[in-house]
Amino acid sequence: EYFISKLKKGERFILAGRILEVAMVKEMTVFVRNSSGKAITPSWLGGRLPLSSNLSHFLRKKLAAAASAPSSEKELHFLAPLIKKQAELSAVPSEAEFLVEHIKTREGHHLFFYPLEGRLIHEVMAALVAYRISKLYPISFSMAMNDYGFELYSDKQIQLSQMQLEQVLSRSNLMEDVISSINSAEMASRKFRDIAVISGLVVQNYPGTQQNNKSLQASSGIIFRVLMEHDPTNLLLKQAFTEVFNQQLEEHRLINAFERINQSKIRYTFVEEYTPLSFPIKVDSLRQSLSSEALIERIQRMEKTNAQKKKRRK
Incomplete structure (x- = not known):
């Protein structure tokens, strides 16, 4: 549909x-x-749909294995030219490494991160990393993500040293910064709508009529704000925030992802063109922007720009 x-x-x-x-x-x-x-x-x-943590683990494992030796698996054999190209332009991360690419283009500066944790986790990670960088100096970011990584784009120069990058990806104060980087109260308010219906605080069905979602959200939103102001320890409020952290933010998995990154060696590479890993994320960001051009035309223009860069370098 x-x-x-x-x-x-x-x-x-x-x-x-x-x-x-x-x-x-x-x-x-x-x-x-x-x-x-x-x-x-x-x-x-x-x-x-989100990648499971097990599938994410095997994706990282297979990618690292394919970079170190030719694979007999037909899928990895088919991807061998792309993996080789990735290694030439930037790097293919091993299981003990975490790759970050800094790419400068005509449009501006791009940071690409590859946690391979699934789109939902990457949405939270992108907002968190952008928030932490913005605390270092004033800067605005646009974000894009897919199941394999996420992009932070700015028209200003991104000044980020290796040491600062490690601080930005630190496990310390993780959930406090997550709460600061996203509108957790708004997310909890929307979760509270379902809780309010189940608990009987709002009535979904009146005789001969049924409230739509907009009316339910308005009614439950008023109750949510009153409880936040006058009864912040209310059990139904706590339930709403718990569901946000466990279901939407996947708190446990997010913590595990940052612990893994902190135990890995961070490879910070500066690249002059889009790599096989970064290109699909960039295309995903093009899909989300408004343009009268067809997507294929915009991709072809990007390829033409890359080809011209190569000629100038030669």
């Missing part, structure tokens, strides 16, 4: 190896016809 809702009549997509063209959408049914030519690959919100 999420994917189809973005398609217009006449647009083509791939399904089960066949290229189909949208004829019409009626209620919950999509009518299509066979077609040919270029088509888009279906994607939906399930593609952004």
